[in-house]
């Protein structure tokens with residue numbers, strides 16, 4: 022069972038004047054699934070390509086099991102690129118077998134693995150079809166099989182779920198969770214935040230080439246802003262205006278959503294609400310990953 026963690030340590034990368042990565046760091050441990058999220062152009066693909074070694078960083082280091090990643094360790098990474106790079110005219114099984122052999126597997130072992138993964142990913146009926154004749158979702162399953170064929174010690178997947186129907190999402194997520202449970206560190210990028218929230222042990226939010234938040238969904242949520250939902254049917258719309266540390270996010274028909282910063286006193290808010298009449302609801306909520314993400318990526322660029 023793989024022991025190691027994959028560590029990306031302060032890697033930077035420029036393309037001319039464009040800073041793609043600015044001291045990006047992330048760690049994925051054995052038995053952990055990390056969701057890598059960020060706006061378009063934030064630097065996810067660049068990070069993954071550097072981790073795999075198809076692109077060189079200007080500075081920083083990628084380590085596996087505490088040692089700098091070299092050709093040997095790189096061959097133990099399973100990678101699913103964003104641009105799906107398989108051979109359109111090759112048959113599915115033949116292609117997977119060939120990729121297994123490229124990874125140094127014996128033909129018979131590559132053949133067994135190709136058969137096992139096509140079965141596992143529900144592609145048995147498609148084994149003898151050319152890749153280009155498959156639907157896009159099925160091509161994506163083949164791409165995942167290609168990343169898994171050599172029994173990788175680390176999995177790096179660039180938007181593996183994009184464009185998949187719900188059944189394919191389930192098949193793929195089950196396989197990835199199994200890999201995680203076998204001790205393989207799994208990192209994938211995605212814009213599907215609900216899926217990330219459901220599947221991942223940890224989430225890293227990247228903005229402008231930097232990791233700006235990293236933790237379990239619960240940690241990120243508990244560090245996020247507190248919101249209060251108040252239902253005070255007789256309250257005027259502006260009842261909470263001017264309360265210290267409180268900003269009004271919405272106020273409609275007696276239902277008010279307030280955002281509290283660290284200086285706010287919720288008991289003072291409650292007293293203010295009671296002064297308007299009865300209070301039917303007064304509840305604290307923490308933001309969902311989607312809200313955290315929106316807050317994180319829409320903050321002022323040079324705050």
Ligand SMILES: Nc1ncnc2c1ncn2[C@@H]1O[C@H](COP(=O)(O)OP(=O)(O)OP(=O)(O)O)[C@@H](O)[C@H]1O
Pocket residue numbers: 036039040041059060061062063064065066067068
């Ligand atoms: N080959 C390249 N030449 C020039 N700039 C590049 C190149 N590749 C990436 N960039 C730039 O680097 C930055 C990071 O891009 P990257 O593809 O890593 O982002 P991403 O987070 O994967 O985005 P998306 O969610 O859209 O896939 C962007 O500003 C992008 O335009």
